[in-house]
Amino acid sequence: xxxxxxxxxxxxxxxxxxxxxxxxxxxxxxxxxxxxxxxxxxxxxxxxxxxxxxxxxxxxxxxxxxxxxxxxxxxxxxxxxxxxxxxxxxxxxxxxxxxxxxxxxxxxx
Numbered sequence: 001x002x003x004x005x006x007x008x009x010x011x012x013x014x015x016x017x018x019x020x021x022x023x024x025x026x027x028x029x030x031x032x033x034x035x036x037x038x039x040x041x042x043x044x045x046x047x048x049x050x051x052x053x054x055x056x057x058x059x060x061x062x063x064x065x066x067x068x069x070x071x072x073x074x075x076x077x078x079x080x081x082x083x084x085x086x087x088x089x090x091x092x093x094x095x096x097x098x099x100x101x102x103x104x105x106x107x108x109x
Contacts, residue, residue: 031109032108032109035106035107035108035109036108038106039101039106039108042105042106044101044102044103044105044106045101045102045103045105046101046102047102048102049099049100049101049102049108050099050100050101050102050104051097051098051099052097052098052099053095053096053097053098054095054096055082055083055084055085055093055094055095055096056093056094056095056096057084057086057088057091057092057093058079058091058092058093058094059091062079062080062092077094077096078094079092079093079094080092080093080094081093082095097109
């Protein structure tokens, strides 16, 4: 929590109530339902999908071990060693994916 901000500062305001509802609903559920609803409303083609992934290598110290495994299971970005298109196996990296509808109009996930 940011310095000077107490939990009670968020509990009595609309922001706190909305954040509680978002947490209860689950971010993944929201991030799936919203674009699917948009695709349905505006006629996004759902017969095929496009997926693009980009990897980013990073410099610096990042944790390794069981904490990284827990992060991967929770859906958080995991910074770890992996296949490097830049031929830099010495650098850690993370991968970001984007999926969009078949006609390319609507980002889905």
